[in-house]
Amino acid sequence: xxxxxxxxxxxxxxNELREKCLWDKKQTIxxxxxxxxxxxxxxxxxxxxKDWNGIKEELGDLLxxxxxxxxxxxxxxxxxxxxxxxxxxEKLIKRHPHIYGNVTVKDDEEVKKNWEQIKLSxxxxxxxxxxxxxxxxxxxxxxxxxxxxxxGFEWETKEQVWDKIEEEKAELLDAVNSGNSGxxxxxxxxxxxxxxxxxxxxxxxxxxxxxxxxxxxxxRFTKMEEVAAKEGHNLSNMTLKEMDAMWNEIxxxxx
Numbered sequence: 001x002x003x004x005x006x007x008x009x010x011x012x013x014x015n016e017l018r019e020k021c022l023w024d025k026k027q028t029i030x031x032x033x034x035x036x037x038x039x040x041x042x043x044x045x046x047x048x049x050k051d052w053n054g055i056k057e058e059l060g061d062l063l064x065x066x067x068x069x070x071x072x073x074x075x076x077x078x079x080x081x082x083x084x085x086x087x088x089x090e091k092l093i094k095r096h097p098h099i100y101g102n103v104t105v106k107d108d109e110e111v112k113k114n115w116e117q118i119k120l121s122x123x124x125x126x127x128x129x130x131x132x133x134x135x136x137x138x139x140x141x142x143x144x145x146x147x148x149x150x151x152g153f154e155w156e157t158k159e160q161v162w163d164k165i166e167e168e169k170a171e172l173l174d175a176v177n178s179g180n181s182g183x184x185x186x187x188x189x190x191x192x193x194x195x196x197x198x199x200x201x202x203x204x205x206x207x208x209x210x211x212x213x214x215x216x217x218x219x220r221f222t223k224m225e226e227v228a229a230k231e232g233h234n235l236s237n238m239t240l241k242e243m244d245a246m247w248n249e250i251x252x253x254x255x
Contacts, residue, residue, distance in 0.1 A: 007063070011081070014067045018075075029072055036065045048211050094118065116150040127151055138207050141196045158201040165194045216255070223250050 017024040039061045046054030070081035095118050097103035098111065105111050116127050124130065127150060131143045148154065155161050172187040199206040224246050228235050235243060 007067070010064065011067060014064070014071050018071055027068065027072070029069060032065060032068060032072075036062075039065060044211075048208055048215075112146075113150045116147065136207070138192075138196060138210065141193050142200055142206055145197050145200055155197075155201070158198060161194065161198040161201050165191065165198055168194045219255050220247065220250050223253075223255055 019025070039058060043055065043058035043062060046058050066084070067081060070079070070084055073079045074081070093100045095115050096111075097114065097118075098105045103114065105114065119130065120127065127147045128144060131140060131147060135143065155164070168187065168191040172184070172191050175183040175187040178184075196206045199209065224243065225235060227246060227250070228238065238246075
């Protein structure tokens with residue numbers, strides 16, 4: 001990255017908008033919150049699609065939000081953008097003693113373990129405390145598992161995790177047979193958690209993998225609707241067998 005990168009023009013624009021634009025003047029950290037979440041998901045979509053132009057654009061939107069929050073904080077005499085930058089620099093240096101200190105590590109796993117230990121030394125009460133409560137459930141499950149791994153709470157092999165999946169699957173079926181809806185929900189959650197754990201062992205991002213499948217389903221289903229319409233049919237009037245045959249033909253098209 002170019003060490004001469006200058007964000008001053010963006011800061012100047014933000015200052016001007018905050019002073020002159022009726023919409024920008026009204027914004028608070030609370031009104032910006034939902035928009036920031038949306039921008040983050042738009043970036044995630046662009047990453048899933050490997051859309052580099054989209055990634056570039058969404059990163060710009062997020063950078064604007066960072067500057068916007070910092071501008072509001074400065075107005076309220078809380079902190080400045082420079083303090084935000086200084087804080088993250090300080091944190092990165094402190095949490096990378098193998099680069100900026102005399103600590104030796106053998107692989108990236110040791111780097112992550114050191115990171116968690118340093119966070120605990122900074123006053124964190126639990127290795128799980130850094131996982132945001134508002135994260136989507138699947139992302140949260142991955143982060144919880146990854147955090148627990150850093151202190152050794154981890155299966156040794158993926159085969160052991162698969163055995164756990166089989167165990168949870170059997171428990172879910174037992175719950176279904178019991179007819180207890182609360183128990184069914186609990187066991188379904190346990191099964192999901194175990195499957196996510198197995199996928200993590202395979203070094204696959206479970207959230208991204210499911211989103212790819214979601215997009216594939218949307219593409220195939222909408223294509224099925226198009227094909228049915230061209231043939232003068234409506235899906236709601238077709239049998240499952242007819243729709244399944246159409247679905248399989250669409251799959252052959254590698255959609």
